Amino acid sequence: MKWNQTHIPTLKESPAEAEIPSHKLMLRAGLMRKLAGGIYTFLPLGLRAYEKVERIVREEMNRAGAIEIRMPALQPKELWQRGPRWDAAQRVMFAASPADGSKFAPGGELVLGPTHEEVITSLAADEIHSYRQLPKNFYQIQTKFRNEIRPRFGLMRAKEFVMKDGYSFDATEDGAVKSYEAMRAAYQRVFERCGFGTQQLKCVWADSGVMGGKYSQEFMVTAECGENEIAFCEKCSYVANVEKAQSKLARLEDGEAPANVGKFPTPGVKTIEDLTKPPFLVAADRQVKTLIFIADSKPVLVLMRGDHPLNEVKLAAATGAIEFRAAREDEIVPLMGARPGSLGAVGKSGVPIYADEALRGRFNMVTGANEDGFHLRGVCVERDIKVTKWADLRSVAAGEPCPECAAPLRIQRAIELGHIFILGTKYSEKLGANYLDEKGQSHPCVMGCYGIGVTRTLAAVIECFNDKDGIVWPMAVAPFHVCISLLDPAKEASAKIAQEIHDALEREGVEVILDDRDERPGFKFKDADLIGFPIRVTIGEKSLAKGGVEVKQRATGEMKLLPPAEAVKEIVAAVRR
RNA sequence: CGGGGCGUAGCGCAGCUUGGCUAGCGCGCUUGGUUCGGGACCAAGAGGUCGCGGGUUCAAAUCCCGCCGCCCCGACCA
Structure with missing residues (x-):
């Protein structure tokens, strides 16, 4: 070519x-x-x-x-409607309707x-x-x-x-x-x-x-x-x-024995972090975070350890809901009787409660009292909360112990x-x-x-194989294995050698492109590097005077001066390697 | 759809704040010449409904309103 x-x-x-x-x-x-x-x-x-x-x-x-x-x-839309996931699939599908807005021909509606x-x-x-x-x-x-x-x-x-x-x-x-x-x-x-x-x-x-x-x-x-x-x-x-x-979290010590639940005032407290500060000084990992989601238009409670982020994909998997979103305040207040900041699940029933595994067995915990400005202490999660389903709901963080060997995760x-x-x-x-x-x-x-x-x-x-000059193709995926940069296409001797190398390589099944453009050398080099052909053969007066052509590897920059026949051999070997 | 940014020649940009005179620069393109081993130089050219529509004004790339498109962050996925 x-x-x-x-x-x-x-x-x-x-x-x-x-x-x-x-x-x-x-x-x-x-x-x-x-x-x-x-x-x-x-x-x-x-x-x-x-x-x-x-x-x-x-x-x-x-x-x-x-x-x-x-x-x-x-594809017929009807087929999708018979399948098991039409509701979720519609969102990403294009309908193929007649462009002039007319009705579908017999056979029904189509999608792509x-x-x-x-x-x-x-x-x-x-x-x-x-x-x-x-x-x-x-x-x-x-x-x-x-x-x-x-x-x-x-x-x-x-x-x-x-x-x-x-x-x-x-x-x-x-x-x-x-x-x-x-x-x-x-x-x-x-x-x-x-x-x-x-x-x-x-x-x-x-x-x-x-x-x-x-x-x-x-x-x-x-x-x-x-x-x-x-x-x-x-x-x-x-x-x-x-x-x-997942990760293998260290077990936290909650004290000698579970205490009784007690309410205490927490005016102005809105976040987990607020409670960690004086005068409360409740560590985030001693708190139960209560989140309200609307899953397929029904509310669910989600309980997490205070310092753990919820993983919404895991929640979706646990609830089986197709669509869910965080509840708005105007939905939360009638349901819970309190505003975000004082929410809790103690004594709550009639709503599915999903709890993260990290809360299992914990006691002497702190959570919202479902009364604005109050929290509960001494909460024993399994004793005081009617958990509908325990599940892994949190995102792992870098550095946490591997679930299999406990080494740090990256x-x-x-x-x-x-x-x-x-x-x-x-x-x-x-x-x-x-x-x-x-x-x-x-x-x-x-x-x-x-x-x-x-x-x-x-x-x-x-994305993975490039450098400052351009693409660095792996041999197997390169658009051409070899680019012959013919620096003087007008000179008959160079052109002839270039053509011979080109033909010899093609006979060996090597994919080769011959840069026969009437451009300056630098221009051709820049283009060859940008495109990233794995091998470049340079044919110019300088190399010919030294008795050969230059064979250069894009990835390593390694360059050899070889007589044309040797160059062909070398390249064929490199391409087949 | 929510948040942010951008739209001026094929590509990259300036001009817009503070409206005004022929809308500019670099690359690319055309022609001629000189060059010729790492994106050359000189000269002469071609190329624009300033995203679209409306408004304000004597006057709009520039100000106002609406729309469209593109890009980035989030929810979706190969």
Whole structure:
């Protein structure tokens, strides 16, 4: 490929819209252009790099025994309404209505697919009848559409993006776990092949969210711009999304024996911190924090240790509510009889009370008296409060002891590239994906689902591999392996050598672009560094006078002067390594 | 949707506070010339409904109102 035959519009400055390195570089290196917020055109180099990632994903899926299919992006709304999560799903879906506002053609209303559990399960309901057909694992690589509340960082969170989504069907729970484990191993290989090292790549325990199902793990790559936080142990292998992470807290001493509950005046006290000050001097970890939430339009009480932050994802998981928010004061007062600052759960009934595990067994605690300006002391949580459900509700903090080995936990931001779930029978039951076992009895298939953000992975590669001069592509994902910087395209001798090296490399299957532009050397070097081709071959009068061409590694800066034939050999070896 | 910021040539910006004369600068682009191993130089050009609509005014990029778009922080997720 010759540079002049393609289109690589590099920019000297990054557009103001880009904030993070990968977004800036994708625009500057001419990989993509924005059409609208969260919607991008892939230019030739961006497309090539994208296709590399896609190929790695496809190869590893096939190797793991998954079967590629292609489902429609346009889907009947009615199918979603029959599925188990229509209420939660509507928020992110685009409806595909006729643009002129006219009625839908026969067949009903359509939506653009944000994911495909409903479609695949309905397909499985029609196609799978017998245990003899199981297990099956279908996948596709396809454009998804989501009405992201806030598109962000270029390809990191886009309204239109490419996802590899896969769905396994098994007869038994054990089988589903096997399918899941096979995918986990395949995902590990995909991301390793994309260039991520064990230091930055983490497979973490995660919350299942609206997807439902028993357990799930996310593949994360640590990065400053990541939208997730992961907690991991410095000593052992424990690592989890903070939405799920736990820690082993030291037991606190509450004194000899539980005292009786006593009310005392606390005029003007509004916060946990207020109570820690004179004249009260109640440590935050001796207080019970009482929070009121509206979960699916019903109030719930949430009890936390005073110094612990609530983790809303864990609360959502504990309550099973789809939508919840903090209650307003005008909702709290009629319910509790007091305003925030003096709230407490002692003696409270008729409202679900969720308590964090860190409060279990505690006594001689202080909490609001449900009377403005008063608190209670001597509270024994299990004796005095009718807890509906104990649950892990708090966010772990950096430095807390690892739940497995008690070494300090660290917290880092990370980008989620893949997510794998065991779904169970949530979808198959609802949509009738059943099979007959050996005895002729009908059972719902046990499902798993597995996603990789393919376009996001591309962005993450750039986010992780760049320096002050531009992108530093891992060989496996680079749009071209080699750039030949021909410094004097007008000089016949140089041009001939460049063409010969180019052709020889192509014959060996090396992807090479020949910079034949009529530009100054410095300009070509800057462009090559910005785009980040792993290997650059420089052909100019200087090198030729010394009897060869220069072969330079982008990542290390290492440079060798070699005769053309040697250079070709060296490069072929490096590319195949 | 809540909070913050921005919208002036393809890109990056100045001008707006305190309204006024032909709307400016750098990069990029075109033409000619000189250059040619780390984003060259000289000269001559092309390119703008100052996001859109309304208002105030003799006069609006500049002041006021409304809308739209983009970016950042939060709730959602591959």
